[in-house]
Amino acid sequence: MNFKKYESKKQFLDENLEILIKKEPENELMIGIVLEHDDNKVGKWLLGRIEENDEVKIIFMVDDDKEGLVFYCPNKNITTEHIEFLVYSIINSDTALEQIVGNKEFSKRIGEIYCMKTGKNIIKTSTTHTLVLHEIEQEHILEDNEKLIKLNPEHPSSKKMGQVVKDIHTDIYGQEECSDEEAEKIANIYLKKGLYILTDNNEENVYCHAVTVRKQVNGCAIGAVISPKEYRGKGYGKKCIYALSKELLNKGNKFIVLHVAEKNQPAQSVYSKIGFEFIEETERVLFN
Numbered sequence: 408m409n410f411k412k413y414e415s416k417k418q419f420l421d422e423n424l425e426i427l428i429k430k431e432p433e434n435e436l437m438i439g440i441v442l443e444h445d446d447n448k449v450g451k452w453l454l455g456r457i458e459e460n461d462e463v464k465i466i467f468m469v470d471d472d473k474e475g476l477v478f479y480c481p482n483k484n485i486t487t488e489h490i491e492f493l494v495y496s497i498i499n500s501d502t503a504l505e506q507i508v509g510n511k512e513f514s515k516r517i518g519e520i521y522c523m524k525t526g527k528n529i530i531k532t533s534t535t536h537t538l539v540l541h542e543i544e545q546e547h548i549l550e551d552n553e554k555l556i557k558l559n560p561e562h563p564s565s566k567k568m569g570q571v572v573k574d575i576h577t578d579i580y581g582q583e584e585c586s587d588e589e590a591e592k593i594a595n596i597y598l599k600k601g602l603y604i605l606t607d608n609n610e611e612n613v614y615c616h617a618v619t620v621r622k623q624v625n626g627c628a629i630g631a632v633i634s635p636k637e638y639r640g641k642g643y644g645k646k647c648i649y650a651l652s653k654e655l656l657n658k659g660n661k662f663i664v665l666h667v668a669e670k671n672q673p674a675q676s677v678y679s680k681i682g683f684e685f686i687e688e689t690e691r692v693l694f695n
Contacts, residue, residue: 439621544682
C-alpha cells in the first residue's frame with residue numbers, strides 16, 4: 408500500500424480530476440473546494456491518495472480552514488486496512504482533523520479508527536442526502552408578481568441577508584445564533600458566490616433565497632436554501648429552486664447538486680418533483 412502526497416493544486420488535479428469527474432456530482436464538494444481556491448492556498452493543504460497494486464483506493468484532501476477530511480473511494484472496495492493506512496498517513500503528516508465529510512459508510516469507519524488512534528471523541532454526526540438534477544421534469548411557473556433575481560451588494564435586500572444567515576444557523580444546522588458580525592461576513596461570502604432571491608416585482612420582499620455555493624467542471628451546486636419564517640409553507644422554496652435550476656441549466660450547466668438533511672423529507676419530496684434524484688448518503692462526523 409502506498410500514500411501519495413501532492414505538493415500543489417496542479418499536481419493533485421492533473422492526476423485525480425479525471426477520476427473525480429467520472430462521478431462528478433458525488434465529488435462536487437472536493438472538486439468545488441479545490442477549484443475555488445488559488446494555488447498558494449491549496450498548496451498548504453494535505454492532498455493525497457492511497458494506492459494498492461496500481462489501483463487508486465482513496466483520493467482525499469484536508470483543508471487548513473475547517474481541518475476537514477473530504478474523500479472519495481472510486482471502487483468502494485475499501486477494507487479496514489485501507490482506512491487504517493489513511494488515518495496513519497494523515498496523523499504522520501502532522502494533520503489534525505476536526506471533521507470528516509464523505510460516503511456515510513466510510514465516514515463512520517474512518518471516524519471510529521481516527522478516535523482509536525488519537526484519543527479524540529465524536530461529538531456529533533449528521534446525515535445528508537445528495538441529490539442531482541440533469542433535466543427538469545415538472546414546471547413550477549412563477550406568478551405574475553414573482554421573479555428570481557441575483558443580488559448585488561448594493562441591492563436593498565442585501566441588508567436583510569444577515570437575518571437569513573442566522574435562520575440558517577439555527578433552523579438548518581441546529582447551531583446557536585451567530586453574531587451580527589459573523590452573519591454579515593457569511594452574507595458577503597454568499598453575495599460573492601452567487602446569491603439569488605425569489606422576490607416580488609417591486610423587490611421589497613424576500614420569499615426564498617439560495618446560493619450557488621460551488622462551481623464544478625460540468626455543473627454546479629446549490630446551497631443555503633431557506634425562506635424567512637413568515638413565508639414558509641407557501642411553496643416559495645419549490646418555485647425558487649425551480650427557477651434557479653432552470654436558469655443554471657440554460658447557462659450550460661449539465662447538472663445541479665443539492666444536499667438535504669436526511670430527516671427533511673418534505674424538502675426532498677419538493678425537489679424530487681422538480682427532477683432531483685438521490686445519488687448518495689453522506690455523513691459529517693465532528694470531533695471534540
